[in-house]
Amino acid sequence: MNYFHYKDNQLYCEEISVQEIVEEFGTPLYLYSKNQVLDNFRAIDRAFADVDHVTCYALKANSNQSLLKLLATENAGADVVSSGELYLALKAGFQPSKITFAGVGKRDDEIEYALKQKIFSFNVESIQELDIINDIAAKLKTTARVALRINPDIDASTHPYISTGLKTNKFGIDISVAVEAFKHAASLPHLQVEGIHTHIGSQILKIDPFVQTATTIVKLVNELRGVGINIRHIDFGGGFGVAYKNAIQHPFLLVEENAESVPLREMFISSIVPILKQTGCKLIIEPGRSIVADAGILLTKVLYRKENSVKKFVIVDAGMNDLLRPSLYNAHHQIVPLTVTQGEPEVVDVVGPVCETGDFLARERKLQHVERGEFLAVLTAGAYGIVNASHYNARLGLAEVLVNGDKVRVIRERERLEDLM
Ligand code: LLP
Numbered sequence: 356m357n358y359f360h361y362k363d364n365q366l367y368c369e370e371i372s373v374q375e376i377v378e379e380f381g382t383p384l385y386l387y388s389k390n391q392v393l394d395n396f397r398a399i400d401r402a403f404a405d406v407d408h409v410t411c412y413a414l415k416a417n418s419n420q421s422l423l424k425l426l427a428t429e430n431a432g433a434d435v436v437s438s439g440e441l442y443l444a445l446k447a448g449f450q451p452s453k454i455t456f457a458g459v460g461k462r463d464d465e466i467e468y469a470l471k472q473k474i475f476s477f478n479v480e481s482i483q484e485l486d487i488i489n490d491i492a493a494k495l496k497t498t499a500r501v502a503l504r505i506n507p508d509i510d511a512s513t514h515p516y517i518s519t520g521l522k523t524n525k526f527g528i529d530i531s532v533a534v535e536a537f538k539h540a541a542s543l544p545h546l547q548v549e550g551i552h553t554h555i556g557s558q559i560l561k562i563d564p565f566v567q568t569a570t571t572i573v574k575l576v577n578e579l580r581g582v583g584i585n586i587r588h589i590d591f592g593g594g595f596g597v598a599y600k601n602a603i604q605h606p607f608l609l610v611e612e613n614a615e616s617v618p619l620r621e622m623f624i625s626s627i628v629p630i631l632k633q634t635g636c637k638l639i640i641e642p643g644r645s646i647v648a649d650a651g652i653l654l655t656k657v658l659y660r661k662e663n664s665v666k667k668f669v670i671v672d673a674g675m676n677d678l679l680r681p682s683l684y685n686a687h688h689q690i691v692p693l694t695v696t697q698g699e700p701e702v703v704d705v706v707g708p709v710c711e712t713g714d715f716l717a718r719e720r721k722l723q724h725v726e727r728g729e730f731l732a733v734l735t736a737g738a739y740g741i742v743n744a745s746h747y748n749a750r751l752g753l754a755e756v757l758v759n760g761d762k763v764r765v766i767r768e769r770e771r772l773e774d775l776m
Contacts, residue, residue, distance in 0.1 A: 358388035358758075359652060359734070361605045366693045366732055370761040373654065374693045377730050380756055381769065382656040383673035385741050389759040391650035392422060392737075395620065396429055399595075399642055402624035406631075408638040409453050409475075413593050414440040416643030416738040417651070421757055421766035423447035426646070432475070434593070434641035438465040445472060455590060455639065457504065457552065459525050466491045466499075476500045478552040478590060480527055485540050492545035502550030502590055503540060505533050507571045511556035511564045511594065514684050520555030520568065527553065533575055537584050548584060550636070551575060554592025557644060560615050562626045565594075569630040576634045589631055590639040595623045597648045599687050602734040607695040609721050611687075620645050644738040651737020653678050653688075655716075657729050658708070667703045669725060674707025675714040676747040678733060678740050682713045689734040690716060692723050700724075705731070709748050741767075749775055 358369050366373040368388050376386060400410045411432035414423070418440060423433075424447045432453030433444040444454055456469050457478035466488055469477065479485055479501050492499040506527030509520045519526040528536045540548045555568055569591070576586045600614035624640070631638055655673035662668065680686035690705055700721040707714040716733055725731065741755060754769035 357603070357649070358391040359603055359649075361603070361695060364605075364607070364695045366691065368652070368758045371758055371763055373652075373732060374730065376756065376758070376763055377654050377656070377693070380754055380765065382654050382730065383677050383753045384654045385651055385736065385753060385755040386654055387419075387422065387647075387651045387737055387755065387757050387766075389425060389757055392425055392647060393429065395646045395650060396426055396431060399620050399624065399640070399645060400429070400431070402621040403628060403638060403640070406628060406638050408640070411453065411455055411590075411639055411641045412646055413641045413643030414444060415742060417647045417740070417742055418443050419741065419755055419766055420447055422647065423449070432639070434643075438462075438468045441465075441469055441472065441474070451475070455502070455552075455641070457554070457641075463487065463491060467495065470495055470497055470499055476502050476549055476588070476590070478502050478504045479540070480504050482528065482536050482539060485536070485543060485546065489543040489545045498545050498547050500547050500549045501540060502552040502588065503528055503533070503536055503548075504552040504554070505530055505572070505575065507553060507555065507568050509555055509564050509567050509571070511559045512561055513556045513558050513596075516684060519557075520553065520564075530571065530575070534578060534582065537579055538582065541584050549586075550588035550590055550639075551586055552590040552592065554641065555594060557594050558596045559594045560596040560617055562618055562623060565623060565627050566630065569627040573630055573634055576636065586634070586636060588637040588639055589634065590641065591627060591631065593641040593643050593645070595620055595642055595645040597644055597735060597738075599735050600689060602649060602689045603691055605695050607697050607723070608691060609700055611689060646738075648735050648738035651735075651740060653733040653736040653740060655731050655733065657725050657727055657731065659727060667701060669703045669705045669722070671705060671707060671716065671731060673716065673733070673753075674709035674748075674750065675711065676709055676745045676750050677707070677753055678716065678736055679743040679745075680739060681716050682711075688716065688736060690720065690722060691732050691734065692725055693730045693732060696723060698723065709750070746775065751775070
């Protein structure tokens with residue numbers, strides 16, 4: 356179900372008109388639908404129902420405390436990549452026994468903190484890191500549970516900046532030395548080798564790279580068992596893609612061209628579970644985007660219009676510091692007016708107030724004519740949106756609100772000028 360929809364040509368989130376929300380809370384503003392987050396999480400978690408599993412939400416997609424609390428209450432686990440994320444996960448109520456810690460550059464103090472919190476597992480990204488975790492665990496007179504992140508050299512066919520499973524990417528331990536790395540890990544007295552981790556990239560739209568990876572991992576589990584290393588869990592990472600084009604449809608909205616074909620969340624899982632299940636291992640996945648992306652929108656106000664002989668610009672009050680994805684990856688986010696009307700669309704660049712030419716939300720986009728004072732919604736902005744926001748140009752941190760049915764509440768206050776000091 357899509358909790359963002361039009362009713363009488365007005366954009367609604369669940370049961371509230373978005374226009375009412377922007378008038379009350381101002382812009383730029385991130386707005387999330389509580390029930391969309393819950394539906395997304397439950398659909399993914401249910402798809403694993405017949406195997407021993409944990410769905411570890413990847414905090415990097417959005418680590419707002421209220422959203423985290425929602426997921427912790429659903430019994431989700433957490434995938435963290437820094438002591439900051441670990442702290443936020445613990446504060447939100449995630450059980451340490453369901454927290455995994457990944458990342459190529461864990462600092463010693465972060466390893467120590469995670470060991471003291473007794474997390475489920477470190478997803479180790481290099482052979483040197485194995486030695487360091489072993490040393491720190493020895494110092495603390497404890498044992499670290501570890502999974503080795505394997506880089507399978509499989510092409511996820513996604514944007515090069517978010518592809519992680521190729522030899523040329525910095526992530527994981529090369530598959531060709533995996534058995535040796537596991538043997539080394541098993542020889543270290545303060546490590547308990549528990550699992551295999553892999554994550555081949557993000558916004559993946561094809562099932563095949565997942566199937567190939569699952570097959571590779573199962574082969575490795577069997578090989579390891581053959582040399583006496585018993586793997587108990589497989590952490591398959593995240594990466595399930597979502598639809599950015601035509602996220603909302605309406606007879607007055609233009610159908611966006613070249614839309615990606617996106618498999619259902621459940622299909623990604625149903626394609627890998629039968630393969631991974633053969634090992635008898637506990638399964639872990641780390642979805643981020645597929646849980647929160649379509650549950651969030653960025654709201655912005657039109658400040659000015661201007662045009663020259665080649666371009667029409669719609670200048671809005673949200674910029675690349677609020678939503679970096681278009682500038683960084685040339686990512687497409689559908690942009691819709693809060694009130695749709697029938698009429699010829701115009702081709703515009705939707706640009707922010709930041710002093711950079713790269714500060715745009717959309718370029719050469721067909722959009723309904725909008726005037727100063729009207730509002731636009733940038734869709735599918737719940738993942739990798741607010742978490743990448745910055746204070747560039749000393750712009751104030753924006754507010755976030757959460758809708759539940761016909762209620763809305765602030766889940767992050769808008770910053771004030773004094774907060775910049
Ligand atoms: N696990 C690991 C180890 C990861 O590195 C990531 C994402 C995830 C899980 C979650 O992946 P997801 O299910 O969200 O695809 N900023 C980029 C995305 C970067 C993804 C980084 N790693 C974007 O805006 O598209």
